[in-house]
Amino acid sequence: MSRNSAGLSRQRIVEEALRIIDGQGLRRLTMRRLGDALEVEAMAVYHHFPLGKEQLFDAIVEYVTDATPRRPAEVDDDEEELVEEPAEEPPPPWDARIGRWAHEYRARLLRHAGALPLLIHRRPDTPAALRSREDHVAAFREAGLSGPAVADAAAALESYVFGAALTQVRSESPHGAAEPETLERLFQRAGDAATDFDSRFLAGLDALILGHTGVRPAHTAAPA
Amino acid sequence: MSRNSAGLSRQRIVEEALRIIDGQGLRRLTMRRLGDALEVEAMAVYHHFPLGKEQLFDAIVEYVTDATPRRPAEVDDDEEELVEEPAEEPPPPWDARIGRWAHEYRARLLRHAGALPLLIHRRPDTPAALRSREDHVAAFREAGLSGPAVADAAAALESYVFGAALTQVRSESPHGAAEPETLERLFQRAGDAATDFDSRFLAGLDALILGHTGVRPAHTAAPA
């Protein structure tokens, strides 16, 4: 932290970039504007992301996708260190684990809606994502599935959660062609009562699990 | 078609733009490059899209999203004209209609994978999209649903199809963080046989319909 060090770090840069994206939109995220927000010359960012904006985008996607909050006091480090996990409680039932993941992942996607276009052309192969998928496989096995049905169910789960978040963002977007009637109004005309996004997401999640396992889940509601 | 008219039209511009997107990626779609591909100065595009690139993007999204092929011989026109539909065959069963739409929509999204980031922040309120949704509502009613469950099922269907296509594109993308293990390999380790994307999509679609309606659909397979 000498005088001419602006205290930049990859994490601080990513968080400031996300603040710009969430506040002004992805197209307004500019290296120069990012530098301004960090109170630094734009070119300073290149010292932390030598491959430029594309590498910054990769880091943003990883940040949005992965739940893992970093310990803030530590120096930024590229290597994954194994951390001892002292907790030894019995894991929740399989449907609770799936429900919990679904709500958390959806919330993360919705919180950074402006960054979602970046996700589409980047592999979701982060360690955290793979750990989640391993747990989905285990959960559907506990639900009684076996063989290819396990992978089918896990893939469908991920597709649904991802698609539901993106569909919601889409329908809330300002842009659009000439709009004679909106999706919501069509649904209101069709159904009796309108359902809000949260309830609809849960209804679809439960139906999906029921369709794959034959069991109507009982522990998938969002936490209070 | 006088000598100094290059024969430009909104449709021709959109199709050329999509060719660039599909071939080189969205980031390489540039007004100047687009002009080159059309053998015209870049600024000629602004005569057909006075609001600039954003309006061009809107048109691209509409083109990708809507199935409706335009009659090629007609002059480009903004107004929707009512066309008499002489066909009077009985409509297919509800599950066949849903399956047909799901496969077609997915195919359109996969065909123009490079343009998908544009979809996320644009309302899906085109006339064709609304017509599809009306038919989904009708189909789920025919399957026995009523009340809010109808809208829940229709919304879940759209979320799943959209999410499955995007998830596939994502997993096929070159980009990514350090990749110790890919999703496919994880699934292969978990399940016995690997399922390809098409079969997995159909399995998830059937399970979703089963979960919402209680009926395992029999007519959702892709056409040969």
Next chain:
DNA sequence: ACCTGAACACCGTTCAAGT
């Protein structure tokens, strides 16, 4: 190691002008 400042090629868009 970390940041600055000038420079370069390229971009979206405006505007006056041509036909």
Next chain:
DNA sequence: ACCTGAACACCGTTCAAGT
């Protein structure tokens, strides 16, 4: 009506230089 050509503000990135 349809397209051109020059111009302007802005962008991502390189590179040599500072400390």
